[in-house]
Amino acid sequence: MEKIIMAKTGNESMAEAMRQINPDVVAAYPITPATEVVQIFSSFVADGLVDTELVLAESEHSALSACVGAAAAGGRVMTSTASQGLALMHEVLFIAAGLRLPIVICEVNRSLSGPINIHCDHSDTMASRDSGWIQIYSENSQEAYDNTIQAMKIAEKAFLPAIVSVDAFIISHSMERLEVLPDNEVQKFIGEHKKPYDLLDVDNPITLGGLDLQDFFFEHKRGEIEAMKEAKPIIIEVGKEYGEKFGTTYGFFEEYMMEDADFAIIALGSTAGTTKVVVDSLRKKGMKVGLFKIRVFRPFPFEEIKKALEHIKVIAVLDRVDGMSSFGSPVFHEIRSCLYESETKPVITNYIYGLGGRDIFPKEIEGVYKELEEIAEKGKVKNLINYLGVRE
Amino acid sequence: MKKGWKELPIGTQITKPGSSEEFKTGDWRTEKPVIDFDNCIHCLICWVYCPDSSVNVSDGKVTGIDYDFCKGCGICAEECPKDAISMHSEAEGE
């Protein structure tokens, strides 16, 4: 099978994946830096390259609501948004998940106001992390493309909605080499659209969105929680199949030089790429460092992560979001919580960095590894929670 | 016994049409209206005013209250021109 090599930005890559998926309905509202995704997609619609019904809604709340309606009616549905847009979708996120609708959002990680800012951090998707959506973070354009295609299949197997995200501007607007699969291969891979039920099946009428009080709400939520757990083997299976067919296997996380590492950094998104460069250079100097990149944050693969990290001496979790007085930030919480169950209990520190698009440099990442080494030598942590790259 | 989470259809679907009739909401009531048929003149004003369609009527005559759905709002008692409806506390078990 011949892959086509193109030069594409993160946004263009996700739009390309959407074209190849050819969803029945896309309902959207523009927002920087995700505007391009649907803007490009709308030209596919205008050029007749897709069969999609494009609904240009008056807000993100309406856009996702239209997606819910379309998916409930049995359509294959996608949208795209970022930051404030995802925040405006917030209440509908829970509805889509509660109704078990396999909608896919191509999301661009941008900081939430205020103060107003259009650049990268993970505050938007992290604020929606418990909404019942599968969350897949992408390091680069290629992953954004691959993840979007896989997300559609995962969502329709798990009957859960999924968010695929890329870092604002750093990836969304950076031109990279992209390997694009042939259209028919993408269609074959995602397969025929599967729906949890069909609101338009008049022979088997159903009601959706009924008032669900003390006597049934908890049971419905319990079922949804189980679906999140059941999505785990589906994600692995789809990632493996993708590898078998197209060459790159995907899992919950990527381990870079982790096997014999003493010190590890955990990161999501584009910072993982920067960290790999640092790992390479420190390895040359003989430091046993590794990178642990989380791809799937929801469902959170705690058993697998615990197993993968147990042998590390000191870990730094890089969070591109702050928990606002919580004990460390979201990724740190999860990692520390699942390693509490381990026999070895590695030392884990938290570095909050890059808020509002503040760049993170290899030098700073190198500094983190050096601090981890120092902790191991002194046997003592200076600060459990650190802020990287902020002026005092 | 109500269904457990493993038995429920996916995505909060309600698969039976008109099932809200089975959802007895009368237990929300704290006060219960009782009709004194000795004073009732069957003017049907309570039937007209009841916001929950809980006054039973047969052949043009009031026959009683549907306690499965009556919320005990007391509008019928307030509107009855003959003061034929009195409200009784559910707590007292009357």
Ligand code: SF4
């Ligand atoms: S309003 Fe009073 S008098 Fe008229 S029908 Fe009802 S109970 Fe009887």
Ligand code: SF4
């Ligand atoms: S108390 Fe209210 S709900 Fe009950 S019968 Fe009277 S009017 Fe209807």
